[in-house]
Amino acid sequence: MKNNRIRILYIDDEVHNLNAFKASFRRNYEIYTAGSAQEAKQLIRSINVHIIIADQKMPVTTGVEFFHDIRESIPEPMRILLTGYTDVEDIIDAINKGHIYSYIKKPWDELELQKTINNAFEIYMARQQLKEKIIELEKTNDELNRFIYSTSHDLRSPLMSVLGIINLARLDNSVTDPNGYMDMIETCVQKLDGFIQKIIEYYRNSRLDVEYEKINFSTLLEDCVNAFIPQNTSIEYLIEVDQPIDFKGDTFRIMVILNNLISNAVKYQKPNEERPQVKLSVKIEPHKGTIRIEDNGIGILSEHLQNIFKMFFRSKNNNKPGSGIGLYIVKEALSKIGGTINVDSKYGEGTQFEIIIPNRNEFDT
Known part of the structure; x- marks a missing residue:
């Protein structure tokens, strides 16, 4: 039964307060006490407590300072601050720095403190269950x-x-x-x-982990285009690369982005277009690379533009085959490397995608 009880650590530099707290609550809870913040830190290394109650006014380390110190290393226990003062600034400071659950004025009201403890434990258990569910879902x-x-x-x-x-x-x-x-x-x-x-x-x-390496966009675009030429030999590819400096990025994900966007530009050409074109341009700057892919295909309806990056979304304005996940993969790949994408399209005239990718070469220098 003892293992199922709420474990509380009470910290106070006044011995009579420690004794009074233990006498009042030991029948309902498993109580541990410490006369200083340092003693408390040693204790919680060996005991998994659910709730920590600390007095604010301690001589060496205040309750807020203690909560702030353990916030990163021991985040799980619920924090309750005891204070004999009603200074609003102290209370705000406690909430901001120590991430406390509640504060109780001294001398405490036993019923009020017990209710606060029970409510704090319910939140503690809910958080633990949520963590377990997240682990299970992952x-x-x-x-x-x-x-x-x-x-x-x-x-x-x-x-x-x-x-x-x-x-x-x-x-x-x-x-x-x-x-x-x-x-x-x-x-x-x-x-x-x-x-x-x-x-x-x-x-x-x-x-796959993100891996950065130097990329020659002239070679990269040429390789991409050569893979698509057999699909429609009537398409004219216009390639323009402005790369005066080195660019470092994730080759695999940039290839994924380019292949999916070029595939769409090829797939959604107008069947009666006399001069089908796909324009590819790259401009490399010290902090970023800008890639534009433009076609004169069937375009995208304006009401569909906000949905095209959703998984399995397919526009109903064409009968072209598609999986509905290509642009979703593009968006996910960009999120992995910190890039962004914008689209501009006019139905019946064509579509342009603009991709901006950070140049990691700058970050390594």
Whole structure:
């Protein structure tokens, strides 16, 4: 039964107050006492107390100073301040510096103090339960992410096998397909594989540590563009890089951002556009890098702009295939590296994204 009782540490430099407190409350609570702040610090290293009650006016260290000293190292116990004064400034100082739960005037009223103790313990228990729930949720979330990542990897293997079989059938002309079913199968497999790759991308972004290295944007943009040229050979890519100084950033996440935005610029081109274009520009400054990606595609409805970075949101103004998580991943990747993104779009005319990323080269010098 003793282990289930509320454990209270009472600190006061007057011995008769310590004895009076222990005599009044020892039947209801598990009481520990200390005659100074120093003695109290040694005691709470070995005893997990729920509530700490400290007298404000002690000769060496005041109650507020004691609470302030242990606020970072021992944050869990609830703090109650006893004071024989009604100085408003002292009380405000106590709340601001010591993060106290309540203050009680001396001499204390036994019923009032007992009620305050019980209420403080209820809050203490609620906080502990919340911490346990957070730990449990984090564990569940981690297990779920690992499961999704593992499953996604396992799914890609048979999908690649299906695509391989389709290509073999085409090469040796072993299958007659007048209705184009193989093309339909290939399209569906590629769409599913694209979605799986987005899941893997999301997982890696959330799990991998941020690593900064020097980036040459001319090379980076060229690599990105070359990967998309086969998807639509009619698109003209205009690349402009102004990089007079070194830029240090997270290559993986910047690649994730660029690939998703360029993918959208390619995917959402107007089918009847005579000169489809994707413009890519980079300007590097000592403290930041600014990237702009602009297209002359179908654009985004103004009422959808505030929702495009939400997971699984898809605009209903087009029939283009999409996972609905690409821009969400872009936003998450930017948050990892301290970047921001703005979008400007006119329906029927095109879209421009502006990304600003801190130049970590400046922070290392």
